[in-house]
Amino acid sequence: xxxxxxxxxxxxxxxxxxxxxxxxxxxQCGTCTASCPSGRQTAFRTRKLIRKAQxxxxxxxxxxxxxxMCTTCYTCxxxxxxxxxxxxxxxxxxxxxxxxxxxxxxxxKTASNMMNTxxxxxxxxxxxxMRKKLGLSEQPPTVLGNPKALEDxxxxxxxxxxxxxxxxx
Amino acid sequence: xxxxxxxFLGCIAPLRYPGIxxxxxxxxxxxDVELVDLEGAGCCPAPGVIRSFDQTTWxxxxxRNLALAEKKGLDILTICNGCFGSLFDAAYILHEHPxxxxxxxKILKEVGLEYTGGKIKVRHFAHVLYKDVGIDKIKSKVMxxxxxxxxxxxxxxFAKPSKIKQLDDPxxxxxxDELVEAVGAKSVNYRDKGMxxxxxxxxxxRAPDVxxxxxxxxxxxxxxxxxxxxxxxxxxxxxxxxxxxxDIPGYDIPVIHLSQxxxxxxxxxxxxxGLEAHVVPVKL
Numbered sequence: 001x002x003x004x005x006x007x008x009x010x011x012x013x014x015x016x017x018x019x020x021x022x023x024x025x026x027x028q029c030g031t032c033t034a035s036c037p038s039g040r041q042t043a044f045r046t047r048k049l050i051r052k053a054q055x056x057x058x059x060x061x062x063x064x065x066x067x068x069m070c071t072t073c074y075t076c077x078x079x080x081x082x083x084x085x086x087x088x089x090x091x092x093x094x095x096x097x098x099x100x101x102x103x104x105x106x107x108x109k110t111a112s113n114m115m116n117t118x119x120x121x122x123x124x125x126x127x128x129x130m131r132k133k134l135g136l137s138e139q140p141p142t143v144l145g146n147p148k149a150l151e152d153x154x155x156x157x158x159x160x161x162x163x164x165x166x167x168x169x
Numbered sequence: 170x171x172x173x174x175x176x177f178l179g180c181i182a183p184l185r186y187p188g189i190x191x192x193x194x195x196x197x198x199x200x201d202v203e204l205v206d207l208e209g210a211g212c213c214p215a216p217g218v219i220r221s222f223d224q225t226t227w228x229x230x231x232x233r234n235l236a237l238a239e240k241k242g243l244d245i246l247t248i249c250n251g252c253f254g255s256l257f258d259a260a261y262i263l264h265e266h267p268x269x270x271x272x273x274x275k276i277l278k279e280v281g282l283e284y285t286g287g288k289i290k291v292r293h294f295a296h297v298l299y300k301d302v303g304i305d306k307i308k309s310k311v312m313x314x315x316x317x318x319x320x321x322x323x324x325x326x327f328a329k330p331s332k333i334k335q336l337d338d339p340x341x342x343x344x345x346d347e348l349v350e351a352v353g354a355k356s357v358n359y360r361d362k363g364m365x366x367x368x369x370x371x372x373x374x375r376a377p378d379v380x381x382x383x384x385x386x387x388x389x390x391x392x393x394x395x396x397x398x399x400x401x402x403x404x405x406x407x408x409x410x411x412x413x414x415x416d417i418p419g420y421d422i423p424v425i426h427l428s429q430x431x432x433x434x435x436x437x438x439x440x441x442x443g444l445e446a447h448v449v450p451v452k453l
Contacts, residue, residue: 019224037361037364037365037367037383037386038365038372038379038383040383040386041379041382041383041386042376042379065376068221068370068371068372068375068376069372069376069379070370071217071325071365071367071368071369071370071372071380071383072216072217072221072325072326072369072370073325073329073364073365073369073370074325074326074329074330074339075325075329075340075363075364075365077329077330077332078329078330078331078339078340083332087330091220091221091224092224094221094222095221095222095223095224098221098222098223103222104374104375106374106375107218107222107371107374107375109374110215110218110219110371110374111218111219111222114211114212114214114215114219118211118212119180119184119211119212120180120212120214120215120218120219121180121181121184121185122184123184127184127185127187127446130187130443130445130446131183131187133440134187134188134190134191134440134441134443135191135441136183136187136190136191140178140183140184140190141178141206141207141208141209142178142183142207142208142209142210142211143209143210143211146208146209148209149208149209149211152209152233152280152281152282153211153230153233155279155280156226156229156230156233156276156277156279156280157226157230159229159276159279160223160225160226160229160276162222162223162226165222165223165226166222
């Protein structure tokens with residue numbers, strides 16, 4: 001029985017402790033899978049992911065692409081007859097995946113933009129000019145162009161260890 | 170009704186569709202609502218990507234934004250479902266878990282801030298328009314009724330998760346339909362109207378092909394319903410619809426943020442709306 005996987009209750013417990021208290025309420029009806037707009041296009045099956053989480057199948061879950069196919073649309077959460085916080089559980093699992101080093105390069109770029117500039121995307125000259133033409137300040141009155149605010153912003157991520165988490169960039 | 174809010178800009182509106190920011194400022198001015206800048210605010214941070222990476226960081230940065238608003242003593246006005254989702258959820262989590270307030274305040278202390286909680290609310294501009302400003306006042310400002318068939322796109326984080334948001338029916342909402350009909354448009358019914366645009370949860374960045382397939386599904390339903398425009402209340406959905414259409418043959422449905430639609434209806438100068446930032450040309 002080479003295909004039988006050993007449950008890992010310790011990992012399931014970690015998920016529950018991290019906020020997934022409703023995990024074991026799931027009775028595998030599959031309403032989530034049937035409601036998932038991403039599942040229409042991909043092999044991602046919400047019900048299966050939740051089952052794997054209940055069994056603590058860490059090695060199956062954390063490296064998988066499927067884990068990242070959820071758009072966090074909450075449709076499954078609205079329809080779940082057992083009120084399982086499915087989206088929250090997926091986010092918890094993603095946090096574990098990132099902690100184990102499973103993070104797409106494209107996501108690392110978004111994260112480092114956010115950390116270094118205060119925004120997930122950069123301000124380019126085209127948009128600077130567009131802002132000016134609209135009578136807006138060239139830089140929005142945010143962390144951008146506000147050295148003290150940016151320093152505080154980055155300091156928070158030093159404290160939480162986000163800089164190291166995303167590769168120290 | 171509050172006549173003053175602090176304006177949370179987020180990322181996509183000010184940096185990719187500045188017309189949304191401008192239109193919001195002008196529309197609320199027309200409605201006698203003052204918007205005060207939230208200086209030094211950052212990314213909300215994004216509920217799909219940043220929260221998926223590390224919830225501790227997400228909560229701390231969101232709490233910083235909330236603490237800045239507390240210092241102003243003003244409710245936050247957001248123009249993006251993502252910003253609304255993140256800041257609303259963060260405030261809710263902090264309300265439900267006092268021990269987490271302690272945790273974030275330990276971090277915020279290092280940057281001279283403190284989050285108290287319960288002082289200010291996080292609002293979505295469409296909900297403020299509907300609930301606080303009201304349809305009657307909006308109607309009174311319409312200079313140019315817009316007699317278009319439009320498809321409204323609610324996006325996911327506007328009314329969901331309904332357990333905590335409690336704004337509207339999560340699967341059969343009506344707020345946005347009523348808001349577009351207030352300026353003379355006809356909101357069409359279309360299949361899977363409540364479905365996601367495909368961009369969220371980090372999908373647009375990590376799996377753009379999958380995101381695009383979801384967008385295409387929505388666009389096809391919008392087209393079948395004969396809508397002239399897509400009206401959104403989220404710059405990220407806006408960007409997804411607007412920028413993805415160039416890669417999908419057969420589609421050129423202009424995408425308009427509700428603030429821009431109101432700008433048109435209120436007779437604001439067209440150059441205030443920044444429509445030249447749109448990839449799909451907006452032909453009125």
